[in-house]
Amino acid sequence: MARLVIVSNRVASPKERAAKAGGLAVALREALSQRGGLWFGWSGETEVNPPDAPKVFRSGRVTYALLNLDPEDQRAHYAGYANGTLWPLCHYRLGLLSFRKADWEGYRRVNEHFARALMPLLKPDDILWVHDYHFIPLAAELRKLGFGGRIGYFHHIPWPTPEVYLSLPSHAALVDDLSHYDLVGLQTENDVRALLTYISSEIRGWIAPGGTVGLKDRRFRVAAYPIGIDADAFVSDAQKSVGKDEERRLNESLAGRMLAVGVDRLDYSKGLPGKFAAFGELLRSYPEHRSKVTMMQVAPLSRSEVAEYQALRRELEELGGAINGEFAEFDWVPLRYLNRPFQRATLAAIYRRARVGVVTPLRDGMNLVAKEYVAAQDPENPGVLVLSRFAGAADELKGSLLVNPYDIEGMAAAMDRALTMPLAERQERWRSNMETVETNTIHHWCQRFIDELTRIGDTFGETSDPRAGARPL
Numbered sequence: 001m002a003r004l005v006i007v008s009n010r011v012a013s014p015k016e017r018a019a020k021a022g023g024l025a026v027a028l029r030e031a032l033s034q035r036g037g038l039w040f041g042w043s044g045e046t047e048v049n050p051p052d053a054p055k056v057f058r059s060g061r062v063t064y065a066l067l068n069l070d071p072e073d074q075r076a077h078y079a080g081y082a083n084g085t086l087w088p089l090c091h092y093r094l095g096l097l098s099f100r101k102a103d104w105e106g107y108r109r110v111n112e113h114f115a116r117a118l119m120p121l122l123k124p125d126d127i128l129w130v131h132d133y134h135f136i137p138l139a140a141e142l143r144k145l146g147f148g149g150r151i152g153y154f155h156h157i158p159w160p161t162p163e164v165y166l167s168l169p170s171h172a173a174l175v176d177d178l179s180h181y182d183l184v185g186l187q188t189e190n191d192v193r194a195l196l197t198y199i200s201s202e203i204r205g206w207i208a209p210g211g212t213v214g215l216k217d218r219r220f221r222v223a224a225y226p227i228g229i230d231a232d233a234f235v236s237d238a239q240k241s242v243g244k245d246e247e248r249r250l251n252e253s254l255a256g257r258m259l260a261v262g263v264d265r266l267d268y269s270k271g272l273p274g275k276f277a278a279f280g281e282l283l284r285s286y287p288e289h290r291s292k293v294t295m296m297q298v299a300p301l302s303r304s305e306v307a308e309y310q311a312l313r314r315e316l317e318e319l320g321g322a323i324n325g326e327f328a329e330f331d332w333v334p335l336r337y338l339n340r341p342f343q344r345a346t347l348a349a350i351y352r353r354a355r356v357g358v359v360t361p362l363r364d365g366m367n368l369v370a371k372e373y374v375a376a377q378d379p380e381n382p383g384v385l386v387l388s389r390f391a392g393a394a395d396e397l398k399g400s401l402l403v404n405p406y407d408i409e410g411m412a413a414a415m416d417r418a419l420t421m422p423l424a425e426r427q428e429r430w431r432s433n434m435e436t437v438e439t440n441t442i443h444h445w446c447q448r449f450i451d452e453l454t455r456i457g458d459t460f461g462e463t464s465d466p467r468a469g470a471r472p473l
């Protein structure tokens, strides 16, 4: 079996416990341990004139290789191009997009540096799996250095429609970079359609059946791989929470009230101001819920060095304070707002206690919280998921109450409907969602991507001309 090499910006330390590391990190670590492999990424450290060689160490069957970066390159790469340009672009926030040539050059330099450091560690038949928008040019850089093996890329965030994507000055160069991969995975069929439409209508690529793309003299495949969660772990954590200290404390604090929960990184893509406003609107327009429901929003800080994130934090503090100021009673605080992370078991206990899960991003590649909320429910008395139609998860979780996150009154109406929904309807909706969450787990996702990447060279071999059976979109 060929060795697996994973590249991602953040590498989960082998010491990080599963309950803390997050489902994706655990699944990748498992895939690496099963077949033996290498996990390559940023060390989290910067230094002026960093060495080309990464720090390498082993843990079990997994080799870790971590690279230091030059501080200015790291800023241009991470805060600059990746999170100042690509993140807002892919989340349709053109007003927040900044494009600086120096960031674009820094982004490419970091990718070159990664390729130079990785190349000596590679064997010709390794299978490489590159994660996320920090590393789109990596395959092109590795090809320049002579790597001819299979390379796959998974894009965890949305791929925007051509009208939006064309706002990026480097749009053509970036998709040219993608064409050096063998397999490009996106979250949903919508994302695939958006990328393929751009390729066929803007840069004269050809699309053959099955998502094979011909661009210049290269061909690669684009397909949807909706990411899942470790459903068993959430089911078991949620079941185990019953009767435990944390569940007891939570119940005592709620004093018999219903709970609505939101769990999101503090990020402008997650639609938090709209969610707060919708909860305020619920209390204003449906006064029967006052003193009867508490909303808990868990929002750990993220990218807090970036100005937009600092502004968002201030906005939420103001909005949250205003809601509590307007509606709180001496024995009831409507909104609990927490900027801290929790262990998976604690999150599972909170999800299970919540009658409503409120997941209302303005855009989201998938949104794993939606799936975690479903997995943690009590089948006898499940809660209802209120889900943004603009989260990738909306494609799969058909039992949710789908909402438009720009429609504050519509979201308040959906929260009211969730809070008053009869048990039989809650159970029916939950069963439909749970079937998807249990079927498409993070382990299936991982296996499917690796299997298809492993097979892909064989499929290309069958067609000598990429245009055989090709269709413009």
Ligand code: ADQ
Binding pocket: 022, 023, 024, 156, 157, 227, 263, 264, 265, 298, 299, 300, 340, 341, 342, 343, 344, 347, 364, 365, 366, 367, 368, 369, 370, 372
């Ligand atoms: P994120 O934008 O980070 O991921 P999401 O999919 O919701 O969004 O994943 C967040 C994860 O962090 C969840 O597993 C959640 O449990 C965890 N988390 C959030 N708050 C936490 C807290 N306070 N304590 C502990 N854990 C917390 C990106 C894309 C998504 C895509 C994923 C995976 O933006 O669209 O679903 O990658 O591909």
